Amino acid sequence: MMQRSTNLPDVNNTSVGRLYQRHWLGLFTAIGQSISSREDAEDILLDVFLAALESRTLLQMDEQHQEAWLRRVAHNKCVDFYRRATRRPTLLLEGNAEMLSDESHLTPERTVLHQEDLAQLQAHLASLSTVQQEILRLRFADELPCAQIATRLDKSDSAIRTMLSRTLNLLRGMYTQRRKESHHE
Amino acid sequence: MNNRNKHFRPESVEEQINDFAQIRPQPESIDAPEAHLLKDLRDVYSSYTQSGERVWERLARHITDETDVAYSTHLDEATAHEGNNPFANGQAHTWQRSYQGRSQQMKRTNSPTNSSRQATPSRLALIAAVLVAALLVSSLLWVLHSTRPGQIGKQPSVSHGIYLFKKDGIDKLDLQTHKVLWHLAHIYHGFAPMTPVFPPQAEVLGDNLYLLDKANTIVAINAQNGKMRWSRTFAPFPMTMGGSLLQPTLSGGLLYVNLYVGANGRPLMNQQKVLYGLDPANGAIKATLKLPGFARLDYSSFDENVLYYMNSYGDHSGTTAEVYAVQLPGGQPLWHTSTSMKNAYIVDGPYIHNDVMYITFHLYQYHDWIYAFDLHTGKSLRKYSIPSTGDGLRGLYFLGDMIYCPATDNHVYALDARTGKVVWKQPFDADITQTTSNVLYLHTNMNMHRAYVYTDLVALRAKDGAILWHFNSSVPGLHFGAGYTILNVGGVLYDLVTDDNGGINPHAALYAVRASDGTLLWQLPVPGQEVLVV
Numbered sequence: 054m055m056q057r058s059t060n061l062p063d064v065n066n067t068s069v070g071r072l073y074q075r076h077w078l079g080l081f082t083a084i085g086q087s088i089s090s091r092e093d094a095e096d097i098l099l100d101v102f103l104a105a106l107e108s109r110t111l112l113q114m115d116e117q118h119q120e121a122w123l124r125r126v127a128h129n130k131c132v133d134f135y136r137r138a139t140r141r142p143t144l145l146l147e148g149n150a151e152m153l154s155d156e157s158h159l160t161p162e163r164t165v166l167h168q169e170d171l172a173q174l175q176a177h178l179a180s181l182s183t184v185q186q187e188i189l190r191l192r193f194a195d196e197l198p199c200a201q202i203a204t205r206l207d208k209s210d211s212a213i214r215t216m217l218s219r220t221l222n223l224l225r226g227m228y229t230q231r232r233k234e235s236h237h238e
Numbered sequence: 239m240n241n242r243n244k245h246f247r248p249e250s251v252e253e254q255i256n257d258f259a260q261i262r263p264q265p266e267s268i269d270a271p272e273a274h275l276l277k278d279l280r281d282v283y284s285s286y287t288q289s290g291e292r293v294w295e296r297l298a299r300h301i302t303d304e305t306d307v308a309y310s311t312h313l314d315e316a317t318a319h320e321g322n323n324p325f326a327n328g329q330a331h332t333w334q335r336s337y338q339g340r341s342q343q344m345k346r347t348n349s350p351t352n353s354s355r356q357a358t359p360s361r362l363a364l365i366a367a368v369l370v371a372a373l374l375v376s377s378l379l380w381v382l383h384s385t386r387p388g389q390i391g392k393q394p395s396v397s398h399g400i401y402l403f404k405k406d407g408i409d410k411l412d413l414q415t416h417k418v419l420w421h422l423a424h425i426y427h428g429f430a431p432m433t434p435v436f437p438p439q440a441e442v443l444g445d446n447l448y449l450l451d452k453a454n455t456i457v458a459i460n461a462q463n464g465k466m467r468w469s470r471t472f473a474p475f476p477m478t479m480g481g482s483l484l485q486p487t488l489s490g491g492l493l494y495v496n497l498y499v500g501a502n503g504r505p506l507m508n509q510q511k512v513l514y515g516l517d518p519a520n521g522a523i524k525a526t527l528k529l530p531g532f533a534r535l536d537y538s539s540f541d542e543n544v545l546y547y548m549n550s551y552g553d554h555s556g557t558t559a560e561v562y563a564v565q566l567p568g569g570q571p572l573w574h575t576s577t578s579m580k581n582a583y584i585v586d587g588p589y590i591h592n593d594v595m596y597i598t599f600h601l602y603q604y605h606d607w608i609y610a611f612d613l614h615t616g617k618s619l620r621k622y623s624i625p626s627t628g629d630g631l632r633g634l635y636f637l638g639d640m641i642y643c644p645a646t647d648n649h650v651y652a653l654d655a656r657t658g659k660v661v662w663k664q665p666f667d668a669d670i671t672q673t674t675s676n677v678l679y680l681h682t683n684m685n686m687h688r689a690y691v692y693t694d695l696v697a698l699r700a701k702d703g704a705i706l707w708h709f710n711s712s713v714p715g716l717h718f719g720a721g722y723t724i725l726n727v728g729g730v731l732y733d734l735v736t737d738d739n740g741g742i743n744p745h746a747a748l749y750a751v752r753a754s755d756g757t758l759l760w761q762l763p764v765p766g767q768e769v770l771v772v
Contacts, residue, residue, distance in 0.1 A: 077294070106301075121717075171281070174279070198252060221272075225272055229271045
């Protein structure tokens, strides 16, 4: 994970890497709430950590203030992005975003509804705590079992299972409600 | 064991996930929401992880490029030796100088032809972008028009106070005593609850508090007593487009709003072109104007009941800006002008000051131009360039015969409005948040040439840029906002600091600072709620 080229520093072997490892996901989902283009969101995430490289005070802060600092930088960069982006001339949107999944088998209407599901899901994910997001990512992107997630996050297996099940039930409620509504329509 | 259609349970969550992984949910089915959820989670987090890897790779390449490998890997071994911390000691200076010289090279520029990433956009991407934006655009657009420089101090407001948007309704507090003046049990939906960094989409005009409540609804509340006055809901936006009501503006006794249909702040060709004039007393539609071009109120200016608005078009070779002037409330065209500029890709305006209308262009090669037009005829008067080197200007501000431009090259420029000559230039990465007849108030960071987070409120003398005073927020983790305007009443500046710490409980505090010398008069913690100070 986070190490695709052998001549690059390992994410776990540098202080900025560890900072990145701790905060990138929370920041990226928060940025994603403001910036719909994945490419632009990646650019802003990169900018945030380039700013971190320049800061002489960031690593002296405790973790909570580090997160506040990083989120504030992300916010400011989102504001600057929108100041610039909305003043760009009209351009076709095509090519400005990417699909999260292959939906070529869906009808256009179903594609639209599914994209609404995904947008709503991402909005909910952004509201989760950093540790909840990390658990979901380790489970669904890295496909780690709960025991390994527990080891990775230095928590007990039962704590991970409890947090994972609660989080999934929270999100399940959203899907259940939404499907009832669309069925009634 | 049948784990389907049941809540996830701690003791069996692993098995339930594996169980649902075996089935492929039917897209049309309303059953098995768990299966849909789990599939979507896999898709979303896989996509996030790919993004995280791409960004780390770019960041790691930067670290490797900027330092030699030994420096970047050993120095950060780190933690046991704070002296080796690149952020915390003298080595940071070397790093910083090196970084600043090359950061623009490694960043993806705004040029659409210059992306360094590996993403392969799909043709179906349009739908995804539009739908995501449909959820987001309303809060984001508010950022734009709440940060619109030319509108500082232009909107009339007669009911100063602190408005708190809470889970159980809206409170108005007295500006000086903080006593609750009224409470209205109206749950405000206008801000995206997951993005507390954005200010509420609310504004006090005249004696009404207007809320852009949900994407297509505007609500008017009596700002004096908190009684609901009226609410108007416009037709829903096309599902595939999304949209937002745009900045309400009072002019000639009518409240003007229009509907923006588009995504990601980029207008779509089929967006609506209708401007509504509402009766502020009851919300009745008094005027419906179909205007040429796209009359976005967040890219417009009102002057003497004339609306000036700009459209822009372009491709990779340059940009054309078209400005329209129409008489309200009838919408009769007064004039129209079109200006093209090669290599420009950002255009901003129109700004109005002293019977002159200004628009700005930013070029790919770090250069900004200001064009000036006669306000009454649209005739071109003059143009001049600004020697800025960043990603563009943050806006134009006017005092007398001077134009002030905070720029993304970390400087604030003061120009002679008639000649374009740079009168002074100060090294601040800043936002101008308020102006008086002879003072500019900035949010910036006194300790960093590139601010990133704004820790200071600074007063500059307008005529020469001298620092009159600066006030440091001095609360770790709390920062002044980008793009937030501040209230200046009775010689007191009211300003907000927030932590942007995510989640649904942002921390925030309101500061009252004496405008003459920057002395802190009081501070009021306002945690976990949205705040509007007007």
